[in-house]
Amino acid sequence: MGIKSKTVVVNGQTITFESGRYAEQATAAVLVKANDTVVLVTVVAGQENPNLGYFPLSVEYQEKLYASGIIKGSRWVKREGKPTDEAILKARLIDRSIRPLFPKGYLKEVQVIAQVLSYDQTTDPDVLALCAASAALSLSPIPWNGPIAAVRVKNDNLDLVVSGSKDALVMVEAGANQVSETDILEALASGHAEIKKIIGVINELIKEAGSPKEELIIKPVEAALAKQVLAKTKTALDDLIVRLQTSAREKDLNLGPIQAACLEDMPEADSSEVKAIIDDYFKTALRQKTVTKKIRTDGRGFDQIRPITCEVGVLPRTHGSAMFKRGSTQALTIVTLGSPRLEQLIEDLEGETSKRYIHHYNFPPFSVGEAGRMGWPSRREIGHGALAERAIEPVLPEAADFPYTMRVVSEIMSSNGSTSMASVCGSTLSLMDAGVPLKKPVAGIAMGLMVEGKDYVVLTDIQGAEDHLGDMDFKVAGTDSGITALQMDIKIPGVTPEILKDALEKAKQARLSILDIMIKTIVQPRAQVSAYAPKIATLNIPVEKIGELIGPGGKTIKKIIQETGCEVDVDDNGRVIITGVDPEKLAAAKKWVNGLTREIKVGEEFDAKIVRIEPFGVFVELLPGRDGLVHVSRLSTGYVADPNTIVKIGQTLHVRVREIDEFRRPGGGQRYSGRR
Secondary structure, three states, X not given: OOOEEEEEEEOOEEEEEEEOOOOOOXXXXXXXXXXXXXXXXXXXXXXXXXXXXXOOEXXXXXXXXXXXXXXXXXXXXXXXXXXXXXXXXXXXXXXXXHHHHOOOXXXXXXXXXXXXXXXXXXXXXXXXXXXXXXXXXXXXOOOOOOOOEEEEEEEOOEEEEEEXXXXXXXXXXXXXXXXXXXXXXXXXXXXXXXXXXXXXXXXXXXXXXXXXXXXXXXXXXXHHHHHHHHHHXXXXXXXXXXXXXXXXXXXXXXXXXHHHHHHHHOOOXXXXXXXXXXXXXXXXXXXXXXXXXXXXXXXXXXXXXXOEEEEEOXXXXXXXXXXXXXXXXXXXXXXXXXXXXHOEEEEEOOEEEEEOEEEEEEOOHHHHOOOOOOOOOOHHHXXXXXXXXXXXXXXXXXXXXXXXXXXXXXXXXXXXXXXXXXXXXXHHHHHHHOOOOOOOOOEEEEEEEEEEOXXXXXXEOOOHHHHHHOOEEEEEEEOOOOEXXXXXXXXXXXXXXXXXXXXXXXXXXXXXXXXXXXXXXXXXXXXXXXXXXXXXXXXXXXXXXXHHHHOHHHHHHHHHHHHHOXXXXXXXXXXXXXXXXXXXXXXXXXXXXXXXXXXXOXXXXXXXXXXXXXXXXXXXXXXXXXXEEEEHHHOOOOOOOOHHHOOOOOOEEEEEEEEEEEEEOOOOOEEXXXXX
16 A cells, blocks of 8 residues: 555644554554654554453553663663553553543454654654554554544643544543633643644545454344343342442442352353343443432432541651541552652653652552452552642642652552542642641542433542443542643543533532631641651852862762761752751751851851861861861960870860961861961
């Protein structure tokens, strides 16, 4: 078929989609270019495994360091290793956009691989990869209800990625600096207008290089079998729906025991068909109850939030802690404070960067009443941690005012929907408990959606059953002034701006209600950090004094660290940060640094300790690391043949500075002449 390419201009940037150049054995492959950023996305369809019971889609996003002309910094490992957290988040961005558009019943394994081949430091490869994934799936014979496209809408207060079809929005991911709902909707509208341009070009490429779509044949369920299965299971399913009104456990959604009992009575039946009949009845009954009868699974009103409980200071030796409970969803959140040198270093296509605020989210199996895998965090855990991190970042104090590295860990104690937003609320409470001067408290809420024909309902504070059986999970976090983070995932082909506007308005009211409850628990951040947290002193020294502080080969600064037990960090601008747990040692280290770097003036007086005795006089320590000479003629009114006869090392003399010479001592200090 040869190489085919199409070009579109989006917000002044030229984007080119190309097929037929690389990866000819893949089911489909698209190369996308914008400026000097190049991304290759391949799609491969494997075999169907009917026994899986779910659609096996996998998405991999790989940032090869060669794309930026970088060799890995490790001395021992030069090959890229497992995906970084950032790569996983970008893979999830693609996954969450394309997954809703695969038709129900398609069970072949599908693997999407995005590789960044060249990066120009300015053009976002993640959004290009998402668009190329859409183009590749559209060109392939794989059944898929695309195309879609994505754009990033960014300004000083907003970083928003939105994907969608020509008619509706599919996925939203955003970090914001307390942006209003109106501004968010305007950004979504402007983004959708650009999305339509990209979709138009993908459609042109499909006409020239697309493959006929594979026919998806789904065997209809026999009416007789459905009637027989429901005759055996309907009572149990209806009883389960009633129990869910008071259930606090996500595991109660498990239809496995009902399915197993039915199959035991019907050993000749196809297990997948039996499970499908039971699943379909259960989902339809619950959704009709909500949309048609206007009764939520647990009996709440559509805008009603589950009961909330908050506590702070729940763990005695941590630097900050809080428990946030909403219904049966419970998060225990812990804060640890550290020195600036503990910032997380990240090596990616941008080179080496660092971050001072880190949020880790843990979802152990006991939180849903199960025994299961423990180990490395799952992609979901990484994604939820990143969302909670993004929600809090806009309200963190500036590093100049609060130079700590902050690590927050959310331990999910119990899960029944919206654990990521419970983590956001818990983060605020625990940071305030730790004495972190947040600009404003942040709360989060998860909004749901159920659509039946032309009717739909938006649900506030969805629980597990509504998340599992609903059509949308829309997480909104923010302060009383505006939104700080958004994340929308759907299970239908798209949602309209009208639905999003409705959801954002209701989310705001819920967020304000939750903030009121949280503020009653802790009104403002504690005035001091925990007694168990390190203390930090910050001072500025002249740039020309940095060398004196560090000393030859780092000798001076290492001595300060060794003798005081404090960490001492100095940057190129002369900003010195001293970190220590013991306030007295911190003060000693600060005095030492000040003494090394401040100017001593003629006429100043000191109580100075003798550190060395020579025939011509004694050296006294005026300030830590700064010695001065008291000449032998100044030790007494009479003649002194040997200073050892009248003074001893360690003795304190009261001295006044008489003059400062022009020479520097090996230790970096100046020599001073003084009067006893």
